[in-house]
Amino acid sequence: MFLDPGWMILILLITLLIAGLPIAFVLGVTAATMIVLDPAVVPQIIGLIPFGGANNYLLVAALLFMIAGEIMNQGKIAEKLIAFASSLVGHIRGGLAHVNILTSLFFSEISGTATSDAAAIGSVMIPQMKKRGYPVAFAAAVTSTSATMAIIVPPSLNLILYAYVANASIAELFAAGIVPGFLVCGLLMGTAYAISVKRGYPTEGAFSWARVAETGKDAAIPLTLPILVLAGILGGIFTATEAGAIAAFWSIVLATVVYRTVRLGTLIDTLRIAGKRSAMLMFIVATSTLLGWYMTNQRIPQEIAQGILGLSDNYWVVLIVINIFFLLAGTIIHGTPAILMLVPIFLPLADQLGIDRVHFGLILTINLGIGQQTPPVASVVLITCAIAKISIAKIIPSMMMFIGAMLVALVLINLFPAISLWLPSVIL
Numbered sequence: 001m002f003l004d005p006g007w008m009i010l011i012l013l014i015t016l017l018i019a020g021l022p023i024a025f026v027l028g029v030t031a032a033t034m035i036v037l038d039p040a041v042v043p044q045i046i047g048l049i050p051f052g053g054a055n056n057y058l059l060v061a062a063l064l065f066m067i068a069g070e071i072m073n074q075g076k077i078a079e080k081l082i083a084f085a086s087s088l089v090g091h092i093r094g095g096l097a098h099v100n101i102l103t104s105l106f107f108s109e110i111s112g113t114a115t116s117d118a119a120a121i122g123s124v125m126i127p128q129m130k131k132r133g134y135p136v137a138f139a140a141a142v143t144s145t146s147a148t149m150a151i152i153v154p155p156s157l158n159l160i161l162y163a164y165v166a167n168a169s170i171a172e173l174f175a176a177g178i179v180p181g182f183l184v185c186g187l188l189m190g191t192a193y194a195i196s197v198k199r200g201y202p203t204e205g206a207f208s209w210a211r212v213a214e215t216g217k218d219a220a221i222p223l224t225l226p227i228l229v230l231a232g233i234l235g236g237i238f239t240a241t242e243a244g245a246i247a248a249f250w251s252i253v254l255a256t257v258v259y260r261t262v263r264l265g266t267l268i269d270t271l272r273i274a275g276k277r278s279a280m281l282m283f284i285v286a287t288s289t290l291l292g293w294y295m296t297n298q299r300i301p302q303e304i305a306q307g308i309l310g311l312s313d314n315y316w317v318v319l320i321v322i323n324i325f326f327l328l329a330g331t332i333i334h335g336t337p338a339i340l341m342l343v344p345i346f347l348p349l350a351d352q353l354g355i356d357r358v359h360f361g362l363i364l365t366i367n368l369g370i371g372q373q374t375p376p377v378a379s380v381v382l383i384t385c386a387i388a389k390i391s392i393a394k395i396i397p398s399m400m401m402f403i404g405a406m407l408v409a410l411v412l413i414n415l416f417p418a419i420s421l422w423l424p425s426v427i428l
Contacts, residue, residue: 005298009034009291023337024280028287031294041297046290053289054282057241058164063278064244065155068225068251069111070270075255075262077222078120081106084219087211089189090204094196096132097142098189099204100125104146105153105185106219109226110251112155114335114372114380118147122387132202138195140388141398144381146188148369148406151335153181155229155247158335158368160240161285162361165343170240171233172358175424178230180362180413187405195401221258225250234427281336288340296344305349315353319414322346326364330371334379338368362413362420370406373399 009030016026028050035041072078082103089098104121111117122143129139151158154174163170195201228250229243238246255262262270295301308321325346329338343364350360372380375392381399385392413419 005034005038006295006300006303009295009300017332023334024283024287027284027291027337027341031287031291034294035290038294041294045293049290049293050286053292054286056164056285058160058170059282059285061155061170061239061241061244062157062160062281063274064241064248065112065157065160066277067271067274068244068247069113069116070274071248071251071255071262071267072107072110072222072225073116073120074266074270075251075259077110077254077259077261078103078107078124080215080218080222082121082124084212084215086204087208087215091207092193093203094192094201095204096125096129096134097138097192097196097201100129100139100142101146101185101188101192104143105149105181106223108147108150108153108181109155110222110247111150112157112160114147114150114369115383117150118143118380118383119387121147122384126384126388134201135398136388136390137394137398140384140390140395141402142188142192143387144384144395145373145399145402145406146185147380147384148373149181149184151365151369152184152362153177154226154233155240155243156365158339158365159361161336161339162343162364163240164285165340166347166357166361168357168361169428171236172424172428173361174230174240175234175427176358176362176420177365179423180366180409180420183412183419184366184406184409187409188402191401191405222254225254284337285340288337292340292344301345301348304345305352308349309352318349318353319355322349323363323367323410323414326367327371330368331374331378335365335368335372339364356417356421358424359413359417359420363410366406366410366413370403370410373403373406 012030012033013026016029021029032046035046036043082099085102085106086099089095089102092098100121103125104117107117107120111120126139126143130136150156154177156177159173159177160170162168163173225247229247232238232246233240233243252267256267308318311321312318326342329342350357372378378392381392381395385395
């Protein structure tokens with residue numbers, strides 16, 4: 001080879017991304033090219049490693065939670081959660097903004113993906129906020145940034161993938177995401193309140209315990225889903241994959257039998273959508289496994305770790321460098337491939353620094369969540385803008401303060417590992 005393997009991989013990845021290839025093909029073509037050009041590696045490995053990477057029991061959980069989230073979305077469950085959230089926080093200044101954020105937290109505990117959260121909540125809340133006089137850019141910004149909680153709190157798809165790549169406990173990761181999720185929720189609501197007071201946004205009437213009880217009855221049944229999943233996983237009653245199966249089954253029962261908002265034809269379409277998304281995910285997992293295997297074979301992660309440590313051996317300096325890298329990576333790479341690509345590279349460095357793998361997973365996830373709120377990728381923002389019918393350029397100024405709130409949460413979680421590690425240590 002004419003160049004160092006690490007540089008060749010970087011050049012190939014950038015070139016193929018700029019060329020517009022789907023990320024799965026970018027990873028696969030890069031890995032296959034490097035293996036074919038390396039005389040020390042048997043080419044037949046190209047057909048073996050991807051199968052082994054995708055053939056993992058834990059990944060089935062991702063498909064099952066996708067099904068649960070999609071069915072809950074199609075079943076109009078979000079509307080019941082919105083009514084309940086409105087009864088709890090609608091009386092605060094800027095009421096609908098707080099309802100939007102709190103509902104996102106509720107739905108995050110069902111969907112597991114930020115895109116599903118943004119689509120489900122945004123389709124209801126953005127039109128309602130526009131009717132009540134909120135600027136459309138503000139409504140879209142609240143929806144987009146609050147959807148980030150879906151990749152922090154369980155059953156986060158990102159945490160499932162991280163557990164798979166890092167060989168970490170999914171139960172500990174799910175427990176670790178709860179307090180950071182509530183922290184982000186609180187900071188976003190605090191930001192919305194400050195903006196609402198300054199701009200004079202309305203409330204949604206006085207607080208009423210009777211209304212809380214009435215709306216709580218309708219929301220209680222869908223909210224049993226995250227409680228059931230968490231209690232089962234954290235209590236050691238069933239695995240994450242089994243929890244996914246229970247979540248998918250219960251969501252089907254709710255949508256087709258209890259609420260009757262989803263018919264058989266719609267259910268089949270929903271399962272088809274989830275199947276396609278799962279196939280895309282597995283393809284990315286397979287190709288990223290091949291690239292990860294080759295990089296490990298060439299000791300590239302260890303070389304990167306040593307290179308960063310060569311800049312400084314100070315714990316905080318290295319941690320800042322890692323956070324900045326993750327933030328920037330999140331702006332140009334979707335969460336799934338970012339986790340599959342970056343974890344094998346930076347995990348050895350985290351181990352050398354003595355960072356707990358569960359804590360490191362939350363740091364990575366929150367960084368990527370913030371990164372996906374900024375162009376050029378900004379998948380969640382694109383969905384929100386499509387619902388709001390505005391351009392990204394118009395939403396970005398309104399998002400700055402909310403992104404700032406999430407950055408505050410990120411700093412706190414870096415400074416105080418107990419925010420993510422306390423709950424797992426208590427209940428597991």
